[in-house]
Amino acid sequence: xxxxxxxxxxxxxxxxxxxxxxxxxxxxxxxxxxxxxxxxxxxxxxxxxxxxxxxxxxxxxxxxxxxxxxxxxxxxxxxxxxxxxxxxxxxxxxxxxxxxxxxxxxxxxxxxxxxxxxxxxxxxxxxxxxxxxxxxxxxxxxxxxxxxxxxxxxxxxxxxxxxxxxxxxxxxxxxxxxxxxxxxxxxxxxxxxxxxxxxxxxxxxxxxx
Numbered sequence: 001x002x003x004x005x006x007x008x009x010x011x012x013x014x015x016x017x018x019x020x021x022x023x024x025x026x027x028x029x030x031x032x033x034x035x036x037x038x039x040x041x042x043x044x045x046x047x048x049x050x051x052x053x054x055x056x057x058x059x060x061x062x063x064x065x066x067x068x069x070x071x072x073x074x075x076x077x078x079x080x081x082x083x084x085x086x087x088x089x090x091x092x093x094x095x096x097x098x099x100x101x102x103x104x105x106x107x108x109x110x111x112x113x114x115x116x117x118x119x120x121x122x123x124x125x126x127x128x129x130x131x132x133x134x135x136x137x138x139x140x141x142x143x144x145x146x147x148x149x150x151x152x153x154x155x156x157x158x159x160x161x162x163x164x165x166x167x168x169x170x171x172x173x174x175x176x177x178x179x180x181x182x183x184x185x186x187x188x189x190x191x192x193x194x195x196x197x198x199x200x201x202x203x204x205x206x207x208x209x
Contacts, residue, residue: 023088029204031080035197036102036122044073047108071111077104080199092132098146100124100197110159118156124173124197125149130180140182146175150197173197
């Protein structure tokens, strides 16, 4: 959580330092079906495959039923929580920065009843640019791209030892919004359809200053 606080502080300070004449916008949103979600699904599939192969090898040498196979994997995630800033130098173009956070609690249950746990965090920062195809009154239609970096941290326990492991890595982060819809003036609602670290579907509220 301390890393999240640092990331959000940096985001706010950067937005304040980059603000110029023109329209500035701060927003908060929530994304679903994200790259992080796909990564967690892939991790669960890989764990099931590894357990099946390992158990098969153990059973082949020590006898059928010797190995303790992975039975179920349950993942509980927060979804992607996003805070960001946009600057509009013109009616059509905008650029900005955003930060996001996603957390997952993963529980592995084995046939013997033993369990193992993973806590996974994804902290992402990206720069973004958008182009408005339609700017008519309170309605805006736009597309955009974002790119940056994601800090990944995983901490977990094993079902068979008392060891606690930690793993961290830096990943390339991106978001491609095929279509966004914004409605309102000072307080704006928006929905974005795309693919990447913000999700296939992302919606929230923005305040123009």
